[in-house]
Amino acid sequence: MANEWIGVIHSTAPKYLSGAADNTIRKRLILSLLQKRGRIRFNENSYECNWDVEFAEQPVEAYGDGGSLNFSRYDLYRQLKIDWRGYKATDLMTEKERLMNDGNLAIVKRYDKIMPKLMRSLNNKFCGELFVDGYASGNENRLHGLESFLGELTSPAVANADRAVRPSDTYGGKSTVLGNDGGTWSNTSGITQPNSTLSKDWPDGNGTPEYDYLSPKLVNWGSNAWGTSSELWVDNCERVFRQSTIWLTHTGGNDSKPDLYLCAGDLYYDYLNKQSSKQRIVIPHKEAEDLGFSDTLNQEGVMIASDFDVPAGTAFGLNVEQMELASLDSVLFASRGPEYDIKTDAWLFMVGFFGNARYNPKYFAKIKNFA
Numbered sequence: 001m002a003n004e005w006i007g008v009i010h011s012t013a014p015k016y017l018s019g020a021a022d023n024t025i026r027k028r029l030i031l032s033l034l035q036k037r038g039r040i041r042f043n044e045n046s047y048e049c050n051w052d053v054e055f056a057e058q059p060v061e062a063y064g065d066g067g068s069l070n071f072s073r074y075d076l077y078r079q080l081k082i083d084w085r086g087y088k089a090t091d092l093m094t095e096k097e098r099l100m101n102d103g104n105l106a107i108v109k110r111y112d113k114i115m116p117k118l119m120r121s122l123n124n125k126f127c128g129e130l131f132v133d134g135y136a137s138g139n140e141n142r143l144h145g146l147e148s149f150l151g152e153l154t155s156p157a158v159a160n161a162d163r164a165v166r167p168s169d170t171y172g173g174k175s176t177v178l179g180n181d182g183g184t185w186s187n188t189s190g191i192t193q194p195n196s197t198l199s200k201d202w203p204d205g206n207g208t209p210e211y212d213y214l215s216p217k218l219v220n221w222g223s224n225a226w227g228t229s230s231e232l233w234v235d236n237c238e239r240v241f242r243q244s245t246i247w248l249t250h251t252g253g254n255d256s257k258p259d260l261y262l263c264a265g266d267l268y269y270d271y272l273n274k275q276s277s278k279q280r281i282v283i284p285h286k287e288a289e290d291l292g293f294s295d296t297l298n299q300e301g302v303m304i305a306s307d308f309d310v311p312a313g314t315a316f317g318l319n320v321e322q323m324e325l326a327s328l329d330s331v332l333f334a335s336r337g338p339e340y341d342i343k344t345d346a347w348l349f350m351v352g353f354f355g356n357a358r359y360n361p362k363y364f365a366k367i368k369n370f371a
Helices: 002-026 029-036 095-100 105-131 233-252 265-277 286-290
Strands: 049-054 077-082 085-094 217-220 260-263 297-299 302-306 315-318 323-327 334-341 346-359 365-368
Touching (some): 029 260, 077 346, 105 334, 233 265, 260 265, 265 297
Parallel strands (some): 217 365
Antiparallel strands (some): 334 346
16 A cells, blocks of 8 residues: 555656746746756766867958868867766655554655655755855865856965956866966056956957956956945945956857846845945846846846855856756656665655756856955
8 A cells, every 4th residue: 555655656746846846946046047048957868067168269361262271170169077966855754653643644744744845955955056166175066066167366366456366276177277278368568457467458358269268257346446446345346247247248259248146145235225325226137027036136237136145245247048057867856755765664755956067167257355
């Protein structure tokens, strides 16, 4: 008889968990955007999580009628590789509990009670994992979140006048250091360069794609060079967001404009107060509002929102089209159980995820006080 009840649970679990996963997605803006844009992938089946990022462009040469053409094969992509990571939420019911509580029916009752709690636990944990450094010590089984590629060069130290910070990290087996794989960038005399130690105009100026193909934008809101005579976020915030958007678009093309700046609560609070102090009408971003997030602001077409998992004093600039959440399963969160375990004489329940997140770092920004 127990097997009959288990069969009923197994047949209804996928539908239940699909609905629960949808509910999880609707509660978080970034997951809602990923789902809407088709950036959540299922049934991944490779041994590693790998993807290609554009490294270079084919050369374009001036041509005169009747001239000879040169045909060559060009290596335009670099492949990034990370491993798969997993998350599990578990519970159990002892055989003694089953016998004391309506026998086999107790399994169904326990399932109905446990699953919402397991999903809530996984939901609360999972979204914050999109920001963690999957390479940090102790994070060997956690997602490769945004901080996996947003490390900065710490020597020489960041100067107070530096608005841009030099990236330095390893992600997917490749370096994010500027010029690490070749390429060139302009060095214009007579202009104030965004970083005083780089001796290049980057991320202003111009250069070849190879120079910064894997380099994110690290923006120092604590700089004293934002034109406000201040090093405070509340004074610089509008200019910081505007400049970050320009840098991302300038180096990546029209499709590289960020969709969203996700802020820690303290930065969002000051930004909101800044808008109110100017007696502006605060207008929600339409796409976010259509998804049910009416507390999202709009600066020049880019969403500004808060997320309690973003570290204090920090904001992330995100391009949704340049990130994916990949699952090895046919659903985002898969269930296992109830299964009887003779060793513990108990019925086991589990909800889990196997997959990872993957990004194209060039199209992302980290905003904080780096000085």
